[in-house]
Amino acid sequence: MTKDSTLSFFNRTDQAQRRSERHCQRSLSTGERLYSSYYGEVSDYTKKGGVIASEIMLPPHAPEIYLDRATLWNAVENCEKHPKAQLAYSFDIAMQNELTLEENMELARKFVQEQFVTKGMIADLAFHSPEKEDGGIPNPHFHVMTTMRPLNPDGTWGQKQRREYLLDEDGNRIRDKNGDYMFNAVHTTDWHEPETLEHWREQWAAAVNTKFEEKGLDVRIDHRSYVRQGLDLIPTVHEGANVRQMEAKGIRTEKGELNRWIKATNRLMQDVRKKIKALFVWMAEVKEELSKPQTPSLADLLIAYYNQRNAGAWSNKARTGNLKQFAEAVNYLTENKLLTLEDLQERLSSVNEEFEALSDSMKKKSARIKELQELIREGENYQRLKPVHTELNNIKFKKQREKFETSHDAELRLFYAARRILKEKLDGKPIALKAWKQEYAQLKTEYAELSPQHKPLREEVIRLRQVQNAVDTALRRREQPQEVQRKKHEMEL
Numbered sequence: 001m002t003k004d005s006t007l008s009f010f011n012r013t014d015q016a017q018r019r020s021e022r023h024c025q026r027s028l029s030t031g032e033r034l035y036s037s038y039y040g041e042v043s044d045y046t047k048k049g050g051v052i053a054s055e056i057m058l059p060p061h062a063p064e065i066y067l068d069r070a071t072l073w074n075a076v077e078n079c080e081k082h083p084k085a086q087l088a089y090s091f092d093i094a095m096q097n098e099l100t101l102e103e104n105m106e107l108a109r110k111f112v113q114e115q116f117v118t119k120g121m122i123a124d125l126a127f128h129s130p131e132k133e134d135g136g137i138p139n140p141h142f143h144v145m146t147t148m149r150p151l152n153p154d155g156t157w158g159q160k161q162r163r164e165y166l167l168d169e170d171g172n173r174i175r176d177k178n179g180d181y182m183f184n185a186v187h188t189t190d191w192h193e194p195e196t197l198e199h200w201r202e203q204w205a206a207a208v209n210t211k212f213e214e215k216g217l218d219v220r221i222d223h224r225s226y227v228r229q230g231l232d233l234i235p236t237v238h239e240g241a242n243v244r245q246m247e248a249k250g251i252r253t254e255k256g257e258l259n260r261w262i263k264a265t266n267r268l269m270q271d272v273r274k275k276i277k278a279l280f281v282w283m284a285e286v287k288e289e290l291s292k293p294q295t296p297s298l299a300d301l302l303i304a305y306y307n308q309r310n311a312g313a314w315s316n317k318a319r320t321g322n323l324k325q326f327a328e329a330v331n332y333l334t335e336n337k338l339l340t341l342e343d344l345q346e347r348l349s350s351v352n353e354e355f356e357a358l359s360d361s362m363k364k365k366s367a368r369i370k371e372l373q374e375l376i377r378e379g380e381n382y383q384r385l386k387p388v389h390t391e392l393n394n395i396k397f398k399k400q401r402e403k404f405e406t407s408h409d410a411e412l413r414l415f416y417a418a419r420r421i422l423k424e425k426l427d428g429k430p431i432a433l434k435a436w437k438q439e440y441a442q443l444k445t446e447y448a449e450l451s452p453q454h455k456p457l458r459e460e461v462i463r464l465r466q467v468q469n470a471v472d473t474a475l476r477r478r479e480q481p482q483e484v485q486r487k488k489h490e491m492e493l
Contacts (some may be wrong), residue, residue, distance in 0.1 A: 052101070054126040057109070057117045063155045066122055073124075076147060079157045088145050089191065095127075095140035096208060098217055108142050111207050115200055121146040121191070150189055161185045236262050254373065261451065262366060268454050269359050275461050276352050282468050283345050298333060298344065298471065329470060332463050348464060355457050358450060365447045372440040375425060378418040379433045385415035 056067050066072040076087050095104035105127055116123045124145045150158040163183040166174045173181045190196050209220045236259045247256045338344050388411045395401040405412060422431065 052127040052129055053105070054124070057112055057123045057125065059117050059120050059122070059151060061153050061155055062122055062151055069124065072122065075157075076149070079149065086148060088148055091144040091146075093142055093144065093204065095142060096212075096221075097140065098219060099211060099215075101140070103211065104140060105142075107207055107211055111204055112144060115203055116144070116146050119189075119191070120150045122151070146191075148191070159188055161187055258366070258369065261447065265359075265362060265451060265454070268458065272355055272454070272458055272461055275465060276348070276355070279348055279461070279464055279468065282472070283341070283348065286468075286471060287341050287345065298339065298341065298467070325466070329463075329467055333467070344464070344467070351457060351460055351464070355454070358453055358457070362447065362450050365443050365450070369440065369443050369447065371425075372436050372443070374421070376433060376436050376440065378421045378425075379431045379436065381414050381418040382422060382431065383433070385411050385418070388412065389415050 054069075056069060056072060058064070058066060066075065073087075080087060093108070095101075095108070099107070108125065108127070112123045112125060126143045128141050128143070149160050152158045162185075164186045166182040166184070168174055176182050205221050212219055243253050243255050246253050333339070336343075336347055338347055388408050392401065392404055392408070392412070395404055
């Protein structure tokens with residue numbers, strides 16, 4: 001059994017952590033008080049609960065002073081000159097509720113050692129409690145923050161990139177119009193490559209699945225998306241800790257409702273597809289059988305089947321029930337003009353096409369609903385917090401500005417995040433909250449109207465399976481006398 005997780009079990013939280021993000025991110029995940037020498041400020045998250053343990057893992061040639069968290073990350077910051085320099089990679093990796101906490105931590109340390117530390121990275125781990133202190137839902141996970149710069153053999157910091165100068169046909173360096181030598185920036189490692197992230201995902205999934213197998217557990221995780229797994233399913237939305245907490249307390253949320261719709265739809269889709277696949281297989285087998293000489297019609301086979309059932313019935317009630325089923329089957333074939341197996345196959349194909357079109361429409365609407373949820377959330381944050389940002393820009397004096405930034409840190413972070421996300425999503429288009437909310441409401445209504453449309457299709461698939469059963473039984477009974485005669489002839493010989 002594969003867990004419904006797709007890629008959510010191993011996320012790189014950003015392409016890379018920047019200066020302004022790294023310090024607070026590390027303090028938050030480890031629940032510690034860290035001083036930044038670059039900013040001259042302290043990030044204090046000592047009151048944050050749920051942190052089980054934190055540790056730093058070093059490659060053999062790394063100085064032991066980097067076992068101290070503040071020393072390590074201040075050294076990383078001081079190594080960079082550009083104010084917007086990228087400092088670290090950050091990962092959130094889910095631990096498994098099927099394993100004990102000790103097994104999860106052992107697995108995490110082994111993975112980080114093999115995949116990060118042996119490659120020359122310094123890894124900062126923080127393990128978070130499976131349950132929140134107020135009795136929330138299980139959510140075991142660990143954070144990993146790794147250095148971007150490789151360490152030289154002497155323990156000094158290496159380069160993230162090197163220059164590869166462009167040369168002319170004579171091997172001389174080429175200058176640009178300003179007289180500067182032209183070059184390409186070449187990464188010194190492959191840690192930034194999407195293929196590397198994919199490899200890490202794959203290796204974590206393999207490590208977890210090996211542990212599941214060792215424990216005899218019939219459960220697996222897959223690092224691939226539904227599409228890459230060949231599963232035509234609607235992916236669920238990421239709920240987050242707050243939503244899961246509310247749902248655990250019985251408070252229904254928009255995301256929770258959407259995921260319940262999606263999961264119910266996926267179960268139905270899988271069930272119907274399984275039945276349709278089985279029907280196509282049966283159809284091919286029966287078509288081959290009915291292609292033989294003197295093949296009876298579907299109606300003839302149904303009549304033979306129900307006549308045989310009535311002959312062996314023990315009561316009038318049973319005979320009445322058989323006649324009712326026969327009438328329903330014949331009416332279905334008649335109403336849909338299904339006289340031959342080819343007619344039946346054509347009908348099955350039509351039902352399958354209608355079902356897939358309905359499922360595709362629901363997937364597209366679900367994807368747009370998710371997108372609108374994010375746009376509405378970030379649009380509201382942007383409009384609500386824009387006055388705070390405007391007030392900050394109007395402050396001319398540095399100390400007053402710094403004081404304002406400190407007192408409105410959380411609001412400004414939300415504003416900057418909203419601005420960045422909207423810029424990426426809108427591509428220059430204006431914020432249209434009213435239109436988004438109207439479209440969101442309309443899509444929710446349409447999604448709710450589409451969902452029940454699976455039911456009649458499923459009922460027709462069930463009817464087709466009833467016809468299948470009757471035809472199969474009738475064919476077997478037709479073959480039995482022939483088989484008896486064949487065996488009698490063989491005995492006489």
